[in-house]
Amino acid sequence: MIKQVLRWLLLGGTLFFLASALKNNWEEVAAIRIDAAEWAILATATGVTLLAHIWAGWVWSWIIKEFDRNPSSIKLIQAYLKTNIAKYLPGNVGHYIGRIMAAKDLRVSTSAATVSVLLEPLLMAAAALIVVLLCSQFTLMESSIALLIGQILGLIVAMSLLHPLFLNRVIRFIHRRKANKSKTGNFTSVSLGMNRYPLIPLFGEFGFLLLRACGFIITLYAIAPINLSQLPLVIGAFSFAWLLGLVIPGAPGGIGVFEATAIALLQQFFPIALIISASVLYRLISIIAETAAASLAWFDERLF
Numbered sequence: 001m002i003k004q005v006l007r008w009l010l011l012g013g014t015l016f017f018l019a020s021a022l023k024n025n026w027e028e029v030a031a032i033r034i035d036a037a038e039w040a041i042l043a044t045a046t047g048v049t050l051l052a053h054i055w056a057g058w059v060w061s062w063i064i065k066e067f068d069r070n071p072s073s074i075k076l077i078q079a080y081l082k083t084n085i086a087k088y089l090p091g092n093v094g095h096y097i098g099r100i101m102a103a104k105d106l107r108v109s110t111s112a113a114t115v116s117v118l119l120e121p122l123l124m125a126a127a128a129l130i131v132v133l134l135c136s137q138f139t140l141m142e143s144s145i146a147l148l149i150g151q152i153l154g155l156i157v158a159m160s161l162l163h164p165l166f167l168n169r170v171i172r173f174i175h176r177r178k179a180n181k182s183k184t185g186n187f188t189s190v191s192l193g194m195n196r197y198p199l200i201p202l203f204g205e206f207g208f209l210l211l212r213a214c215g216f217i218i219t220l221y222a223i224a225p226i227n228l229s230q231l232p233l234v235i236g237a238f239s240f241a242w243l244l245g246l247v248i249p250g251a252p253g254g255i256g257v258f259e260a261t262a263i264a265l266l267q268q269f270f271p272i273a274l275i276i277s278a279s280v281l282y283r284l285i286s287i288i289a290e291t292a293a294a295s296l297a298w299f300d301e302r303l304f
Contacts, residue, residue, distance in 0.1 A: 034222065034223065038222040038223065039222075041218060041219075041221060041222040042218075042219060042222050042281065042285065044218055045215045045216075045218035045219040045222070045282070045285050046215075046285045046288055046289050046292075047289075048211060048214050048215040048218060049211070049212065049215035049285055049286055049289035050289040050292055050293055051211055052208055052211035052212045052214075052215060052289075053081060053084060053289060053290060053293045054077065054081065054293060055204070055207055055208050055211060056080065056084075056205075056208045057076065057077035057078075057079075057080030057081050057084075058073065058077055058204070059120070059123075059201055059204035059205060059207070059208060060076060060077075060080050060099070060116060060120055061073040061076035061077060061080075062200060062201050062204055063116045063119055063120055063123075063198070063201050064076060064103065064108055064112060064113070064116045066194070066198070066201070067109070067111075067112035067115065067116070068108050068109060068112045070107065070108075071103070071106045071107065071108050072106070075106050076103070076106065077297070078297040078298075078300060078301050079098075079099060079102035079103065079105075079106070079297075080099060081293040081294050081296070081297035082098075082102070082294050082297045082298060082301075083095045083098030083099050083102060084290055084293065084294065085290050085291060085294050086098050088255070088287075096117040096118075099113070099116070099117050100113045100114055100117055103116065115171060118171045118174050119167075119171060119194070119198070119201075120205075121246060122162075122167070122170060122171070122174070123162070123198060123201050123202050123204075123205045124205050124208065124209070124246060125243060125246055125247060126158055126159075126161070126162055126202065126205070127202060127205035127206045127208075127209050128209055128239045128240070128242055128243035128246070129154075129158050129243060130155060130158050130159075130206075131206070131209060131210075131213075131235065131236065131239040132236055132239045132240045132243065133151050133154045133155055133158070134151070134155075134236075135232045135233065135235055135236025135237075135239065136151060136236060162197065162198060162202065163197060164194040164195060164196065164197065167194055167198070168194060171194075209239060209242070210235070212238070212242065213234070213235045213238045213239065215282065215285065215286075215289075216234070216238045216262075216278070216282050217231065217234055217235070217238075219278050219281050219282045219285060220234065220270075220274070220275075220278040222281075223274055223277055223278060223281075224270055224271070224274040224278070230269065233266075233269060234266070237261075237262060237265040237266050238262065240261060240265065241257075241258045241259075241261035241262040241265065242254065242258060244257050244258070244261050245257040245258035245261070255283065258279070258283070259276075259279040259280065259283060262275065262278075262279045263275050263276055263279055
């Protein structure tokens with residue numbers, strides 16, 4: 001009961017922050033106009049974001065093949081894209097359950113499918129955390145020995161937590177949490193774990209995160225000028241906002257959390273009206289890209 005109340009309070013506080021920011025800057029936001037060239041740039045951002053989701057599906061197939069070499073990568077990518085849109089459903093576990101069921105239909109063992117959907121968000125979160133640490137000096141606008149030491153220690157901790165000695169314990173813990181959330185019985189007991197450091201899937205998640213960041217940068221570029229020197233700042237802020245949207249409960253798909261965090265981090269570097277517009281536009285672009293990806297996977301599965 002307390003957890004549910006806290007989730008609703010968190011969601012309510014986030015939406016209140018967004019509504020207040022939009023209300024206080026409505027005139028500036030409404031004054032932004034998008035011409036034909038800028039719409040073309042936004043279409044490019046949609047294409048890059050679509051590519052990011054296809055790439056994420058491919059990385060998921062790499063994770064599964066750590067345990068089972070037989071499934072087709074194409075089929076796994078199709079399953080990933082078709083289930084991804086379910087992350088916007090209440091509970092934020094529908095896409096995981098859907099992937100487990102789809103993987104089982106492709107003759108992946110239940111344990112391998114379960115571990116893959118638990119491991120994937122952990123690797124995504126680790127990749128985002130590492131990017132945030134590497135870019136933190138740009139976000140904080142300062143550089144010091146203490147910050148450098150903190151970055152190094154943070155990187156060591158983040159990389160160490162991905163070692164199978166710790167990672168397998170985290171997988172089992174998250175499995176128990178999601179099993180308690182799910183009432184469908186599709187989260188079964190985990191009998192598998194990582195036997196080696198997941199270096200290749202981790203690099204794959206870096207690629208996913210950077211593609212998503214590129215989509216956001218292109219969206220921002222469509223309505224505001226960006227200098228090359230500001231790219232690490234935007235990448236770091238995007239990664240942190242995306243990470244919070246991933247890990248904070250009560251916000252399916254990170255809706256609200258991502259936008260509020262991006263606005264809070266970037267408003268001191270860009271006009272707040274532009275950041276609000278870019279954040280809202282990128283959310284729409286993300287949903288369009290995810291819907292297009294699911295549709296393309298569905299058609300591809302039936303045509304070929």
